[in-house]
């Protein structure tokens with residue numbers, strides 16, 4: 001009897017398109033409906049969607065968003081720095097320090113919530129960390 005209850009709680013009740021949920025997360029929207037806001041503050045995920053009521057507190061993004069953000073920003077900044085150096089090889093070092101520091105900080109702050117939203121969308125679509133549990 002107990003086994004039947006556990007199995008019933010994990011039967012998929014709907015299909016969840018992973019890429020659609022990731023795109024909605026990238027837009028900082030609820031992965032289920034795409035309408036409600038994903039965050040209640042800069043990186044604070046809302047407990048539930050204000051539109052469809054989907055519980056969002058199950059996410060376990062942890063250190064993955066900063067890891068992927070550093071990975072992406074690092075590749076972009078190195079490519080931009082090398083291109084800039086080709087264009088202006090005698091640029092003073094203070095200009096490099098100022099320009100690339102500002103670029104790294106601004107792009108990291110911009111990209112971090114998007115990457116976190118995409119990861120939450122991925123977790124929701126794959127029913128990870130309680131996203132697949134029955135609401136009861």
Ligand SMILES: [Zn+2]
Nearest residue numbers: 030033049052
């Ligand atoms: Zn929603």
